[in-house]
Amino acid sequence: MSDEQDHKLEAKSDYVADASSVSTPDIDAVPAAELPDQELYHSHSWWTTYVFSQDAKYIGIQYALTAIGTGLLGLVLSWLMRIQLAFPGLGWLEPSSYYQFVTMHGMIMVVYLLTALFLGGFGNLLIPLMCGARDMAFPYVNMLSYWAFVVAVLVLLASFFVPGGPTGAGWTLYPPQAITAGTPGYNGGIILMLISLILFVAGFTMGGLNYIITVLQLRARGMTLMRMPLTIWGIFTATVLAMFAFPALLVGCLMMTLDSLLGTSFFMPAMVSLGEKLTHEGGSPILFQHLFWFFGHPEVYIVALPAFGIVSDLLSVHSRKTIFGYRMMVWAIVGIGALSFFVWAHHMYVSGMNPWFGFFFATTTLIIAVPTAIKVYNWILTLWRGNIQLSLPMLFSLGFIVTFLNGGLTGLFLGNVTVDVPLSDTYFVVAHFHMVMGIAPILVIFGAIYHWYPLITGRMMDETLGKIHFWITFLGSYAIYFPMHYQGFVGVPRRYFEIYDSPYIDTSTLLLNKFITIAVLIVGAAQLLFLYNLFASARLGKKSEKNPWKANSLEWQTPQMPPEHGNWGKELPKVYRWPYDFSVPGAKEDYIPQNQPPSEIIGAKVEKT
Amino acid sequence: MIVALSIFLITIGSIAFHFWSPWWWTEVASNWGNMDDTILLTFWITGAVFVAICFFVAYCVWKYSYKKDRRAEYKPEDKKLESRLTWATAIGVAALLAPGLVVWNQYVTVPENAYKVEVFAYQWGWKYRLPGEDNILGKTDIKYISDENPFGLILEDPNGKDDLLVDEQELHVLKDRPVKFELRTIDVLHNFYVPQFRGKMDMVPGIVTYYWLTPTRVGDFEVLCAEYCGTGHYAMRGRVIVDEEKDYKKWEAKQITFEKMLAKSKKNDNLQLVKKEK
Numbered sequence: 001m002s003d004e005q006d007h008k009l010e011a012k013s014d015y016v017a018d019a020s021s022v023s024t025p026d027i028d029a030v031p032a033a034e035l036p037d038q039e040l041y042h043s044h045s046w047w048t049t050y051v052f053s054q055d056a057k058y059i060g061i062q063y064a065l066t067a068i069g070t071g072l073l074g075l076v077l078s079w080l081m082r083i084q085l086a087f088p089g090l091g092w093l094e095p096s097s098y099y100q101f102v103t104m105h106g107m108i109m110v111v112y113l114l115t116a117l118f119l120g121g122f123g124n125l126l127i128p129l130m131c132g133a134r135d136m137a138f139p140y141v142n143m144l145s146y147w148a149f150v151v152a153v154l155v156l157l158a159s160f161f162v163p164g165g166p167t168g169a170g171w172t173l174y175p176p177q178a179i180t181a182g183t184p185g186y187n188g189g190i191i192l193m194l195i196s197l198i199l200f201v202a203g204f205t206m207g208g209l210n211y212i213i214t215v216l217q218l219r220a221r222g223m224t225l226m227r228m229p230l231t232i233w234g235i236f237t238a239t240v241l242a243m244f245a246f247p248a249l250l251v252g253c254l255m256m257t258l259d260s261l262l263g264t265s266f267f268m269p270a271m272v273s274l275g276e277k278l279t280h281e282g283g284s285p286i287l288f289q290h291l292f293w294f295f296g297h298p299e300v301y302i303v304a305l306p307a308f309g310i311v312s313d314l315l316s317v318h319s320r321k322t323i324f325g326y327r328m329m330v331w332a333i334v335g336i337g338a339l340s341f342f343v344w345a346h347h348m349y350v351s352g353m354n355p356w357f358g359f360f361f362a363t364t365t366l367i368i369a370v371p372t373a374i375k376v377y378n379w380i381l382t383l384w385r386g387n388i389q390l391s392l393p394m395l396f397s398l399g400f401i402v403t404f405l406n407g408g409l410t411g412l413f414l415g416n417v418t419v420d421v422p423l424s425d426t427y428f429v430v431a432h433f434h435m436v437m438g439i440a441p442i443l444v445i446f447g448a449i450y451h452w453y454p455l456i457t458g459r460m461m462d463e464t465l466g467k468i469h470f471w472i473t474f475l476g477s478y479a480i481y482f483p484m485h486y487q488g489f490v491g492v493p494r495r496y497f498e499i500y501d502s503p504y505i506d507t508s509t510l511l512l513n514k515f516i517t518i519a520v521l522i523v524g525a526a527q528l529l530f531l532y533n534l535f536a537s538a539r540l541g542k543k544s545e546k547n548p549w550k551a552n553s554l555e556w557q558t559p560q561m562p563p564e565h566g567n568w569g570k571e572l573p574k575v576y577r578w579p580y581d582f583s584v585p586g587a588k589e590d591y592i593p594q595n596q597p598p599s600e601i602i603g604a605k606v607e608k609t
Numbered sequence: 610m611i612v613a614l615s616i617f618l619i620t621i622g623s624i625a626f627h628f629w630s631p632w633w634w635t636e637v638a639s640n641w642g643n644m645d646d647t648i649l650l651t652f653w654i655t656g657a658v659f660v661a662i663c664f665f666v667a668y669c670v671w672k673y674s675y676k677k678d679r680r681a682e683y684k685p686e687d688k689k690l691e692s693r694l695t696w697a698t699a700i701g702v703a704a705l706l707a708p709g710l711v712v713w714n715q716y717v718t719v720p721e722n723a724y725k726v727e728v729f730a731y732q733w734g735w736k737y738r739l740p741g742e743d744n745i746l747g748k749t750d751i752k753y754i755s756d757e758n759p760f761g762l763i764l765e766d767p768n769g770k771d772d773l774l775v776d777e778q779e780l781h782v783l784k785d786r787p788v789k790f791e792l793r794t795i796d797v798l799h800n801f802y803v804p805q806f807r808g809k810m811d812m813v814p815g816i817v818t819y820y821w822l823t824p825t826r827v828g829d830f831e832v833l834c835a836e837y838c839g840t841g842h843y844a845m846r847g848r849v850i851v852d853e854e855k856d857y858k859k860w861e862a863k864q865i866t867f868e869k870m871l872a873k874s875k876k877n878d879n880l881q882l883v884k885k886e887k
Contacts, residue, residue, distance in 0.1 A: 095840050170837045176814060177797035182732045182839030269815030270751040272795045274732060277751065285798060285813055319673070321681035325691050350800065352792075352811040352818040355717040359710055366706045373698040374691070380662060381690075383669035385682035390612055390674065398666065402616060405662055406623075409655035412702075416709040418716065419647045422634070422807040425800060425835040475615075482623060486632035491804030493835050496843040502831055504635050504804050512632065583681040590680055607685055 028597040030222035030574045038134045038218070040566050052147070054139035055565055059146050060124030061456065064117055066146075070153055071113035072531075075524050077105040086517035088498040095497040096184040099168030102495060104156075106171025107193070110299065111200060112153060114441060118306040119204070119242065120149060122448060123211050123235045125456070129555035130232050132220025132573045132595075134566045137213040141206045148203025152196045159185065159192035167193045170495060172296070175267040175288050179260040181274050191260060194253040201246045201253075211239045220554065220595075222575035226330065227594070227609055229553045229579045230323065233330055234309020237337040238302045244341065245298035252291035259283070286353055293344040300437050301340040305333055307441040308375055310448045311397050313579070315379055317451075317551045318394035319386030320590050322580040325378045326609075332371040332378075339368045349420050358417040365415035372408060376401070387583065387590070391549070392466040396447030399474040400440050406478075407436025410485060425495075428488025431481045439477045446473070446530070453534075454548050455555055458562050459541030465533045469526055476523035480516050487512060550591045553579040557595050578609035613671035620663040627656070638805035638830060638851065639822040640787075643712050645807070650708060654701055716808070719821045723787035726780065729760060730792070730799035730812050733841030735832060736760070737780045741771030741866060751795060751814075757874045761795065762867055773864040778847040780832075781860040782824055789821040800836035803849055811836045824851040 043049040053059060081101050084093040093101070124142065128135050136142045159166040168184035169177060177183045178190050185193075215236045219228070228236075255266040259280070267288040268280030316323040323329060345353060345361045379401055388394065410432040413419045423429065446469070453461050490509055492499055500510055547556040559569040573595040581592040587604035598606075637645060673681075727738040727746055738760055740746045747762045747769020754761035759776065762769040782788050792801055794812040802809050805828070810820040832847035852860065865873075 095843065099837075099840060099842075168840070174798055174837070177837070177839050180797060180839075182797065182841065184840060271797075271814045272731070272751060272754055274796075277754070282815075284815065319681060320675075322683060322685045324684075325686050327686070328691055350809045350811055352813040352816060355713075358713050358717070362706060362709060362713070366702045369702050370695060370698050374695060376662065377691075377694045380665055380669065381687075383666065383673065385684075386669070386673050387675050387679055387681040388670055388673050390670070395612065398612065398616065398670065401666055402619065402663060405659060409659055412655055412705055413648065413651050416647065416651065416705055418644055418709040418712040419651055421716065421809050422641075422644050422648070422804075424809060425802070475619075478619060483626065483630075483632070486626075486630050489634045490632050491635060491802075491833075493802065493833055495837045498843055502833075502846075504831055506631065508631050580685070583683050585680075585683055605683075609685075 028574075028576065028599050030576065033221050033572075035217065037572065040135055041139055042565070052143055054135075054143045056124045056128050056136045056139065056142060057456075057563065057567075059142055060121050060126075062146050063120030063124060063149065064122075066150060066153060067113050067116040067121060070108055070156075071117075072527075073157075074105050074108035074113060075527065077101040077108070079521060079524055081105065082517040082520045084497070086514040088500055093497075096168055097165070098497045099170070099495070100166045100184050100189070103168050103170055103173075104160075104166050108156070109438065110171065110303070111197070112156065114303045114437070115204070115242070115299070116149060117445060118303060118441070119211065119235060119239055120146065120207055122231075122306060122310065123207070123239065125452070126231055126555060127211055127214050127235060128218070129455075129558070129563065129567060130229050130553050131215060131218060132223055132554045132568070132575060133214060133218035134568060134572070136210045137218055138210050142210050145203045145207035145210070148199055148206065152199035152203060155192050155196040155199060159189040159196075162188040162192060164188045169193075172289075172292060173256070174292075175256055175259065175285050176269070176271055176273075176280075179256065179268075180271075180278070181276075187260070191257060194257045194260075197253050198250060198257075201250045204242060204246060208239045208243050211235065212243070220573050220575050223554075223594075226327065227575060227578040229309070230312040230326070230329055230333070231306070231309040231553075233333050234305040234307070234312075237333050238305040241298045241305070241337050241340060242302050245295045245302065248291045249295035252288055252295070255291075256288065286348075286351060289348055289351055289353075290345070293347045294341070296347065297344040298337075298340045300433075301336060303437050303441050305337060307400070307444040308333060311400050311444045312375075312379065312382075313551075313553065314393045314397045314444075314447050314451055315382045316580050316582065317549050318391050318397070319383055319388045320582045321382055321386035322582055323378070324381040324384075325374075326578065326580060328374055329378055332374045335371045336368060336375075339364065339371070343368055343415075346415050346417075346420070349417050350424050362415065362417035366412065369408075369412060369415070376405060376408070391450075392461070392463065392470065393447040393451040393549075395467070395470045395474075396443045396450065399470065400443040400447070403435055403443060403474075403478065404440035406482070407432055407434075407440055411436060422491070423488055425493055426488035427492045427494055428485050430494050431484035431488060434484075435481045439481065443474065446470070449534070451549065452555075453537065453541075454544035454561070456562055457538045457541065458544055459537055459539075460544050460548065461533050461537040461541060465529055469530045469533065472526035472529075473523055476519050476526065480519045480523065483512055484516060547593075550589070551579075552577075552581060552591050552593045554594055557593050577606060581606055581609075610671065610674075613667045613674075616663055616667040616670065620660055620667070624656070624660065627652075635805045636826075637807060638803075638826050638828055639807060639824055641716075641807040641822060642825075643715075647709050647712055651705055654705055658701070716820065719789045719819065720787045723789040723821050724783075725789050725791055726782065727791045727793055728780070728801045728812070730794040730801065730834070730838075730845075732796050732839055733834070733845040735778050735780075735801075735845070735847035737775040739773040739775070739861070739864065741773050743768060743771055746791065747772050747867065749793070754795065757871060760867070770866065770868045772867045773861070774867055774870055775864055778832075779850065780847065781850045781852050781857055783857050784824050784827055784851050784853055787821055787823045789819055792818045792820075797838045798836045799834050799838050799845070802833045802835035803830045804833070805830050806849075809835055827851050827853060 167189035265283035268283040729736040792812040834845035
């Protein structure tokens with residue numbers, strides 16, 4: 001530590017010497033560097049370049065591809081489930097496999113796809129580049145983070161091959177059923193699931209510390225916190241949330257593992273399991289739910305905040321307009337992040353916890369709607385009087401606004417404790433969370449991939465294929481989830497293997513099930529088009545010019561595109577402004593990059609940032 | 610143009626679907642019609658916001674689509690507008706929350722004249738227990754559960770003797786009388802849910818949870834388990850029949866007490882024990 005301190009001082013004195021030579025005009029002054037330039041690890045073999053890479057960009061791509069690969073499994077599982085629901089007569093699945101697929105689909109999508117892709121993928125790719133750093137603060141730990149994630153995924157996949165198969169406990173893994181005989185995979189699959197989650201949390205912690213420290217310590221000179229792109233604010237805040245939230249999941253998993261393997265009773269009361277009295281005594285199943293949702297609710301925002309940040313940047317760049325109300329946007333991200341730790345029990349209104357908690361959690365939950373609404377207003381006010389390019393990233397961003405708005409508003413139903421009672425545990429809930437934390441963030445992910453693809457490969461993805469992909473995905477998923485809410489009104493419960501002979505359910509509800517399943521199959525198949533585009537364009541795509549979207553943020557200002565190891569060549573960039581100076585009156589171009597010194601844009605009426 | 614039009618049509622389509630959808634809630638059969646009212650209120654407020662914002666987006670996309678020679682407006686902030694929007698949202702949210710909390714207060718406050726019924730859940734089915742003449746449900750413990758004593762009543766508790774045990778999937782309740790369901794499970798989580806009653810509460814092993822309602826119309830309703838409880842979850846269905854007083858009495862008369870149940874079983878040792886200790 002003291003060593004670092006010394007370096008810091010040295011670096012400062014260097015700067016003073018540099019400034020006295022007065023090579024730049026005063027208006028271009030930026031604060032002194034506080035840390036010496038980072039020394040990077042340079043790979044020297046195929047293994048250390050392509051497998052055990054320590055370059056954050058490369059790790060980001062590794063994370064993203066692993067997450068997408070795992071997500072494809074989740075997608076296929078959803079097909080299998082939907083076919084069963086629509087055509088129960090086929091005898092397609094056993095109830096136990098149906099529940100196993102439901103569980104694995106949920107966990108894969110939330111944790112192994114979305115969390116890993118947003119933070120591990122986009123975090124690694126964008127944090128150093130957008131902050132103007134050479135790499136993450138701890139590249140070696142960063143590499144370990146990825147490989148821990150790989151092991152976590154492998155353990156998860158291994159559970160398909162153990163006797164009894166993967167756990168069928170539902171992604172919430174509620175005990176006692178998760179570890180008692182009535183649930184598939186209760187003694188093999190569940191243990192692997194818990195171990196996999198523990199590994200994921202361990203790996204994520206290594207990555208997360210990196211993201212936080214890099215953002216706090218390694219920003220380029222002049223890159224104040226209030227000049228950071230909202231993408232970084234979103235990823236940064238989400239990582240902080242994850243650091244506080246994942247420990248709750250970790251201890252929950254550890255305690256349940258002990259309950260299952262060693263016969264402890266953290267979550268296990270005295271009970272009878274399929275006619276047999278168990279030896280457990282005195283534990284509380286609701287305790288697990290508190291731990292799970294203390295993680296689980298912030299988890300929603302761990303996925304949502306990076307999406308919020310990224311979509312803000314996409315909207316701003318592609319409508320050639322300043323993001324509206326930047327400061328409010330930052331505070332909304334931070335406020336939502338903080339509030340997200342006070343709302344968890346809205347998942348538990350009818351869990352049997354003291355019902356008086358309902359008043360508190362309904363109030364906090366509806367309060368969180370205010371900063372969220374502010375974000376929506378600011379996105380649409382960014383479009384207002386913009387110069388909107390209907391590029392692929394913009395299309396997906398617009399799709400995000402519609403689906404997120406829809407899913408966010410149905411959150412007001414479920415968050416409001418009374419309204420939740422008839423709707424909880426029905427398809428309304430399934431529709432709500434898929435719309436708000438499934439479709440909406442995934443549309444942002446697609447938008448982001450189309451946007452940053454040239455930065456990674458130097459080529460553009462195919463526009464026509466992309467448009468087909470957009471329209472099928474957007475309209476198709478809306479057609480899946482919008483009507484599904486109404487199944488929830490009818491009262492169709494979620495997690496039902498079949499519902500066909502219930503007297504209160506009209507047969508047309510089952511017809512709707514068929515419609516939804518067909519839409520699921522089509523939307524799923526359209527993702528193959530995306531995958532083809534993703535891989536084929538790396539070779540066949542049109543060569544991209546440098547900074548193809550004419551964006552301001554630093555990742556597009558590297559000397560080479562795609563940026564090479566170390567990102568910035570000899571000298572780190574200096575930052576003079578925020579990344580949203582689009583269409584500034586008096587400026588020659590309709591964009592002013594963050595690293596363009598004021599002396600080069602004299603006459604442009606920029607607001608001070 | 611196409612994009613703006615699509616967003617416009619999606620909005621119109623959503624509204625049309627809402628009003629013409631054949632899929633809507635079942636006719637309510639309890640006093641919780643006010644839950645439906647809170648849902649409707651929420652629909653009106655959130656629906657208005659949804660339509661307004663979608664139309665606004667569609668308008669922007671149509672009006673401000675890219676032109677090479679045009680520049681976007683440069684206006685990073687508008688404090689006044691932002692604070693107005695914040696306050697309007699806060700008021701809208703409060704308008705949703707307040708009625709919700711009022712109804713929730715009713716939901717968690719059981720009226721004093723409510724009669725009690727124990728709903729007993731297991732993997733995968735339902736049983737019921739009525740308090741009998743003394744109006745008190747006898748105490749229970751998992752340890753006491755056996756073939757002769759499937760409800761696990763504590764033999765030493767005299768209040769349990771006259772409890773009526775309904776060892777079948779069907780329960781009868783009285784129309785227009787508030788009933789408090791005391792919810793008990795002997796294994797995993799379950800949830801006693803009748804769509805037409807609207808109410809819900811998880812059943813948690815180790816504790817007794819509850820909710821109450823007043824059935825408002827005679828009928829035969831399906832009971833569903835609404836908390837995932839293992840492979841048989843989807844098949845865990847029972848029936849609740851809402852009766853007028855006369856029919857209810859007939860049904861009640863057919864149920865046997867705990868005491869009689871023990872007497873009926875061949876091993877009478879348990880009963881002897883109870884009698885001796887008294």
